[in-house]
Amino acid sequence: MRWTIKPKPSEEKVKLLAEALNVEEFVATLLVQRGIETFEQARQFFRPTLADLHNPFLMKDMEKAVERIELAIEKGENILVFGDYDVDGTTAVSLVSSYLKTYYPNVATYIPDRYDEGYGISFKGIDFADDNDFSLIIALDCGIKSIDHIAYANEKNIDFIICDHHRPGNSLPEAVAVLDPKREDCTYPYDELCGCGIGFKLIQALGENRNQTIEDLTPYLDLVATAIAADIVPMTGENRILAYFGLQVINSDPRPGFKALIHQIKKKTLDITDVVFIIAPRINAAGRIKHGNHAVELLTEFDFEQAQQFASEIEAYNSERKDLDKQITKEALNQIIENSEEKRFTTVVFQEDWHKGVIGIVASRLIETYYRPTLVFTKSGDKYAASARSVKGFDVYNALEACSEHLEQFGGHMYAAGMTLLEENYLAFKNAFEKEVERTIHPDMLTPEIAIDAEINLTDITPKLTRILKQFEPFGPQNMTPVFVSRKVNDTGYAQRLGADEEHLKLYVRQSRSLGTEGMAAIGFGLGNKIELTTNKKPFEAVYCIDENEWNGKTSVQLRLKDIK
Missing domain, CATH: 2.40.50.460 (OB fold (Dihydrolipoamide Acetyltransferase, E2P))
Structure with a gap:
């Protein structure tokens, strides 16, 4: 391990803040290191308030999204709430669908099958909407790169509202509305929301139209806090406010699904670490082992006894996930040891029978032993699919983009991404990825700090x-x-x-x-x-x-x- 003491911030800034807050300079130093330099910033940090949340209509296309949903309700259209199978996606789907159902019945949910359809919006999902007379799809935590899928939906007269937080490509899909603060033309003041966070801004905007206050929407914050914790987005700005109040909901009056999960783990008060390591893996296990629908069922169930039944099923999936994770990590480590004569800047391993649902976890485990950007591949249909994880300071998404000529598709963040490629391109990609990382990574990044x-x-x-x-x-x-x-x-x-x-x-x-x-x-x-x-x-x-x-x-x-x- 490389120990690094953070540089001491400006003595003047520390002194001024210590005086303004009437705290010791040692505490002021910790705050300034976190970018908190004024009394007002400290107030927002120590005393989060829902009043500090931004106006949702500052987000590009929000008015279009609200108008289209209101039109669908007015005309009695069927609305399909579509989302990814991970924690961020399933909590977002649970949030938006359960909110809409409080005043409109024609709402259903759709989570793609991890193995049959893969990540994001799928042609199969659009066909399902077409076959079942859905004319509006609200896509959450996915869709920003689904240009072909949205074009296909448009041909079938199905409108899309996209709520995503991933980086867009060079062009945006032709959807009715694209809510994504990472759009270059979006001036929303905070661009680090997770997918469920974008979903919350949507219901906040819908709520304003119905004369609801932000307090009316706090019961949904247990879902938002869980997504923020699981998706490892910055704990700053709006995320901090939403997580702070979401934890209060989790610990005081959570929805029956959370109550059932907490009842099983027998812990009185949960902090954000408990949400990351206890709640999130269980919600994730549904999509990893069986189907993400099971997580949505749990999180939208309002009968506690039924929620307990769903929770015990999810507990079983989580146990299976742990066993698979342990077994595949062992096999992957053996692969690396067999090829240990190579001095590599990356870890890239493949075995065709590895369970696709746990390869992301395995990639994280491998980094614990071999600290370098890591890809774990398995066979998915007639293609290879992989999860990528990175080391502190290195943008694995940019590295994948540089090698994208070998990939069928890819998406994700700086530290976590997913991709698919054709079998014949695997070796060429592996070599290109190694060269790109070697070219761009700073040697210090290969030692954990x-x-x-x-x-x-x-x-x-x-x-x-x-x-x-x-x-x-x-x-x-x-x-x-x-x-x-x-x-x-x-x-x-x-x-x-x-x-x-x-x-x-x-x-x-x-x-x-x-x-x-x-x-x-x-x-x-x-x-x-x-x-x-x-x-x-x-x-x-x-x-x-x-x-x-x-x-x-x-x-x-x-x-x-x-x-x-």
């Missing part, structure tokens, strides 16, 4: 500091959990390895006697092999986050170690 906010002493960790840091939540990209380093730390002699494979490290650490003889608890997940650095009370350096640990009804502060040396 821990970005450290500040160096502190363990005695600086007071209840007051812990309370202030808690107010920095919800955490996410561009507002990550603060990371600290402390030097000359000792274990008090209680170091032990935990876990079935002894992969975790449990310590009690101190820098001075002021922490007491027992020291402060510290847990290092995946750091079990570093126990030798702590024996015989040898001094070491520790990088960590400050965490709260709940055990037997008691809450205590502990260090969540990220690395030691």
